[in-house]
Each structure stands twice: as C-alpha cells, then as structure tokens.
C-alpha cells in the first residue's frame with residue numbers, strides 16, 4: 001500500500017505531522033507482527049496473516065518556501081525531509097496551481113501510489129487532488145466539509161472542489177457533516193474523526209513549558225494581545241490595511257501587542273508605507289516557529305486574527321479570540337468555543353476587544369473528538385477500508 005501525503009503551505013504541516021506519526025506507529029506494529037505473529041493481539045489464526053506493507057511518502061509542493069514558513073516547522077514537528085519537493089513558490093492562483101499540478105503529475109506517474117492524502121484548503125490541496133483523480137488515484141481529504149459560504153475566498157473554492165472529487169472525507173467538526181450531506185456527497189465516504197491540527201497541539205503543548213519566547217519579547221503572560229492577519233480580504237486593500245493599523249495602534253495604548261507578520265502582510269504594509277505608522281508598544285516579528293507560537297497563543301489575554309487554525313487552537317486552549325472576518329468555516333469555535341466573529345468593521349472589533357481587555361470572557365468548551373487521536377482514526381479507516 002503506497003500513500004503520498006501532500007503539504008504545501010504553513011497550516012498543512014501540523015495536520016500532516018500526526019498522520020505521518022500514525023503511519024510510522026502502524027509500520028512498527030506490522031513489522032513486529034511479521035517477525036513474530038504470536039504478538040498479534042486477539043487474532044484467531046495468526047500463522048498465515050501478513051499485515052500489509054505500508055509505504056507513506058511526503059510531497060512538499062513548495063507553495064510556502066521561506067525557512068520561517070516551512071523548514072522550521074518540519075524540524076519542530078518531527079517530519080522527515082520530504083520525499084518529493086516541487087519547489088513551485090509564489091505566483092498568481094492559476095500559475096501556482098498549474099505548476100503544482102504539472103510537478104505532482106510527474107511524481108504520481110513515477111510512483112503510482114494507491115492513495116493521495118491532502119489536507120486543508122490551500123492551492124496545493126486542490127491542485128494535488130485534481131491531479132490524482134485525473135490519474136484514477138484515490139484521494140483522501142483531511143478537514144473536509146468546512147464551509148464559509150463565501151465564494152470570494154479562494155479557500156472556499158478549494159474546499160468545495162476538493163470535497164467533490166475526494167473518495168474519503170475526514171471531517172473535523174459537526175457542521176462539516178451537515179454541509180457534505182447537503183451537497184449530496186455519499187455518506188459512506190464521510191468520516192467524523194476530529195481535528196488533526198489539535199492532535200499536533202496536544203502532542204507539542206508540553207514543549208511550550210520550555211519556550212523562552214515571552215522572555216525574548218519581554219512580555220508577561222496574560223498581559224498582551226496577539227495579532228495575526230494575512231487574508232487577502234484584510235491585507236491586500238490599502239483602505240482596510242489602514243483600518244487595521246489604526247485598530248492595532250489603538251489596542252496598543254492599553255496592552256502590548258505582538259504582531260508576527262506574514263509575508264503577504266509585510267509586503268503590503270511596506271507597499272502602502274504603513275509599517276512606520278505602527279506605534280512603539282507593538283512588537284513586530286518575523287513569522288514565528290510552531291512551539292513558540294503555541295506558547296504565545298496559550299499565554300495571550302486576547303487574540304485578534306483572520307486565520308482558520310488559530311480560531312481552533314484558541315478554542316481548544318480556552319483563550320479569548322476575535323476573528324476579523326464576516327464568516328467562518330469553523331462555526332464550532334463560535335458556537336461552542338471562545339471565538340467571537342465580529343465581521344469586517346474595525347469599530348465593532350475595537351469594542352469587542354476592549355470588552356475582553358476590561359474583563360469580559362466568553363466561556364467555551366472543546367468540540368467533540370478534538371482529543372489528540374484524529375490521525376490514528378484516519379489511518380485506521382484508510383488501512384481497514
């Protein structure tokens with residue numbers, strides 16, 4: 001059984017890491033079983049049983065390529081050097097998607113895997129699933145069924161198209177089940193398994209105890225606001241970016257603000273000459289590595305973001321989060337978790353943020369099956385189906 005998992009952009013790495021680990025564990029178990037069948041638990045006749053040989057390979061498309069957006073995540077998450085690196089880099093959507101498809105087709109023709117696993121909603125996700133399906137190779141989509149119902153978001157198009165052609169749809173939260181059912185996807189393909197990104201969080205949380213990032217930034221736990229922004233709808237337009245700069249400046253009068261800047265956001269802040277308008281109490285940093293970033297999330301008084309993953313991580317950790325978007329594809333973080341969706345109006349965001357800084361807390365709970373075992377469930381389903 002040959003399987004290729006695809007990673008491309010930063011949020012993919014922490015979703016594939018637990019899947020990689022689950023395959024490694026299974027391989028070890030199977031090797032043991034092959035060497036000594038009597039160790040097989042609960043098997044009636046073990047003499048003729050040979051567990052399948054599993055080869056799990058990783059393909060990195062190179063959609064994200066900076067050391068701080070990619071390499072450091074591989075190191076920290078314990079991922080091996082990818083077996084294939086397509087090196088596509090940036091470009092327009094069509095250019096990037098086409099380059100990934102052409103590079104990945106060669107890999108598939110050489111390797112002929114039985115299955116391709118794609119995660120999330122980035123351009124690499126749709127590009128690789130489409131390439132695989134055209135070669136009649138099965139596709140599993142991890143994080144299927146999420147919908148923002150905003151088709152202006154490139155990710156929404158990637159989600160819908162990937163789900164439509166996938167053979168296994170692994171769902172993170174209940175809204176995903178309803179969405180896929182509504183779209184007429186066969187129920188036998190859909191599996192509610194929980195959240196692989198939370199698998200990584202649970203696995204690496206103990207490492208945050210050793211992180212020195214708060215000292216390095218000279219900030220105190222529960223006494224700063226963490227900001228991340230990178231959606232085209234928030235950072236590509238000059239007027240919106242001015243609004244965002246004003247909002248962050250106003251929050252920095254009350255608390256220290258930590259703002260790790262995504263490459264897209266940095267380019268635009270520089271282009272519109274806004275970076276110099278951010279005031280002193282704002283700590284601007286390069287993109288931050290995984291363990292340090294988890295440490296920052298865990299200890300922040302408030303997070304202001306437009307990221308998908310951070311809405312989930314803050315919900316798991318019970319940290320107050322304000323999402324500057326008009327919709328979320330992760331409604332469980334609002335319905336059950338600590339996330340508040342405030343839309344695109346910066347004044348509303350400011351009011352909500354000030355309420356939190358004045359002591360308001362939205363109570364939350366952890367959504368079902370966000371228990372650190374999602375990747376094990378996925379591997380179990382794939383191997384036994």
Ligand code: UD1
Nearest residue numbers: 009010011063064065066069090122123124154155263264
């Ligand atoms: C992509 C995903 C988005 C995800 C985000 C996480 C799509 C459509 N979007 O958006 O869903 O939330 O990743 O970060 O797939 N760049 C660098 N260095 C890098 C990576 C990117 O300089 O390592 C530059 C690119 O050249 C480009 C810009 O940043 O100019 C944006 O990169 P791109 O891959 O197009 O999309 P993201 O905005 O990162």
